[in-house]
Amino acid sequence: MTSPGSTMPPAYLDTLLRYYEEEISGEAYFYGLASFYQETEKVNLLAEIERKAAATVEPLLRKYGLVPAATEQLRRIGEHHLSGHRGMSWNGFMEHIVQRYPLYLDEFHALEAMAPAEDLPDLQRMSAHEVAVIEFAERELEGSAQSTQPLRQYLSQG
Numbered sequence: 797m798t799s800p801g802s803t804m805p806p807a808y809l810d811t812l813l814r815y816y817e818e819e820i821s822g823e824a825y826f827y828g829l830a831s832f833y834q835e836t837e838k839v840n841l842l843a844e845i846e847r848k849a850a851a852t853v854e855p856l857l858r859k860y861g862l863v864p865a866a867t868e869q870l871r872r873i874g875e876h877h878l879s880g881h882r883g884m885s886w887n888g889f890m891e892h893i894v895q896r897y898p899l900y901l902d903e904f905h906a907l908e909a910m911a912p913a914e915d916l917p918d919l920q921r922m923s924a925h926e927v928a929v930i931e932f933a934e935r936e937l938e939g940s941a942q943s944t945q946p947l948r949q950y951l952s953q954g
């Protein structure tokens with residue numbers, strides 16, 4: 797779904813679109829987790845992080861004429877992933893984040909490596925959300941009273 801005359805490599809554009817869509821799916825995923833855990837405020841912050849990460853690259857989607865799947869379809873995909881967490885404790889979920897999410901960060905960095913220089917600020921802001929989520933989970937596992945600080949800091953950035 798590239799715009800006519802776009803000279804960007806298809807791999808970059810396809811990945812950019814897919815990662816945007818995964819952030820929208822991720823928002824629904826985290827909102828759905830609120831029914832599993834008593835840490836509703838924290839789960840809602842995680843959902844807000846996903847939404848903000850998606851919003852940071854929306855200008856790039858417009859720039860390249862990329863059209864994501866319908867939001868409702870993306871939400872259903874996110875909700876579908878909830879079943880894998882039924883019965884998982886909160887600490888188990890935090891351990892899952894600490895173990896799995898650095899792989900997502902590697903994928904974001906690979907996207908940055910494909911990107912033209914002018915796209916990097918938006919992509920780096922999107923990547924930063926993953927760092928905030930990982931740091932949050934690490935702090936949760938440590939029992940830090942300030943565990944949500946990385947999430948709140950990311951959300952407060954322009």
